[in-house]
Amino acid sequence: MASRKIVGWAILIANLAIILALALLLGVKAQDTDTDSTDPFAVLLANTVLLDVVPHDLGTRTATRADLMYQYFEPDEDGFATFNINIYTITNYEVYIIKATTVSLAPGGTTTEVLLDELLEIKTLSLGGADDGPADNPTLQYSQSANWTDLPDSINILLFSGGNTEGGAINYHSATEGLRLDLAALGNNASGNVYSFTIIVTVVET
């Protein structure tokens, strides 16, 4: 009985010795820490879309006799002028477009039966982004007018829309637009009349 007790005590002491040795081996050490926080600081998204038309000056064109053989004044398949719509966005968006037309009459000139809303047509030639644009972001969504579409004076039309995915996308998209003139909508004109167009593009957060 006594020997059992001695063995029991011996085992207990051996265990304590092992625990102590392990503690020393593992280098039990206090590690003091302290924390402090900033006050909350806020960033308000005052704007989520930015649009730039590049270039602003699309130049001046002249329709001559040779152009009269065709319905559309479009020196090449991209029309007579192209421009870019650059968009910086951190949201889903829609791009609307409208034009304003002014006519300068030639001396003694007149104009009648001109269909202003059908005179100028627009087509989205390409959509993309700068670095890390849609190619790097296959889930980015566009809808677009890939065909020639009337660009009216009287009402904004939806040109295309884009999405910024929840996972985030580099916030730069770019569209290239082509313009052509529908000579059939010109009605009755005098040579020397000058049609001036101003195109207004609007991006709207959706």
Added chain:
Amino acid sequence: MIIKNRLRKLALVGLLLLLVTLPFLLNRSQAHPAIDLIIASGGSISASVVENDLTSRYFAPANFVTTLQVDVDYQTRSWSVTADVDFISGPAPAPASALEVRTSQTVNFINAATPMIIYSGTGDATFNVDYRLDLAQLANGASSLVTPYVFNIVYTATDDGGASDQETATVTVYATEAVRIAVTGNPSNAFVTRSSLMSRYFAIPGTANFSINAITNYAITATGSLLLNGNPASLNGILEVASVSATSNVGGAITLGTFPADVPESAPGLFLYRETFGTLNNAGNATTAAVSFRMDLDAIGNAGSGWTYTFTVTFTVTEE
């Protein structure tokens, strides 16, 4: 006859005893302490350094005082008391000069790493010795409840007759807390406007500033949290540390992390920098840092105008 013999033996024994003890008796009478130095109180002092103590260079709690009493036999002899501070043990070696002493006669605290006269007088006297610990000299001391810094102060009183006496006091300091951080400045609130959208990253104006008080090597990490329109939301890489600027302690060395980098939401956090507290010659134990942030507009997905992203950043200093 028997009695006579016994008396003779007794006398012999007595003579022997006298002969044996005489040198001691003579010596005692000759070296009787004409000056007696007594520690009246404060012979063994103990104190703990906690977080708020780290904001001051010197640690001098109220109980850091030893009262010494000088008792003299010759009231006309002049005497002086020297103090000699020795570093005995601690979590890291500390110079004896880290513990400074002061009496009403030294006026200021003085370094007594080598014996210095701290008080002199004539006749009996009682005076106090104050101590303060220069935390800047503790170098890389670990926080510890177990292993304190121990200093001995050996006091020696000597009179102009050559008599002297010596006593030793002990000051024990537990570096219970070794690091402290306090945020002193916040980034500003800001607006993302159209022109901001042309860049992927929106630089948040202002910086988060904080100061560190440490008596050890340390590392700083940052975690963050986001409220989107007032509701908890995932940071998800939206907030980044753009840069960190930290001023080193004198003699210390700073190692910066890599930036820009996302601020994570949970521990261990983004490593900002670590400082090796360095030499024993530090002038002070406070360093400051400024952290600038930017917002990754690419990471916010499909946001709405008018949305507000509210960030809070928590900095943690950890003893290393």
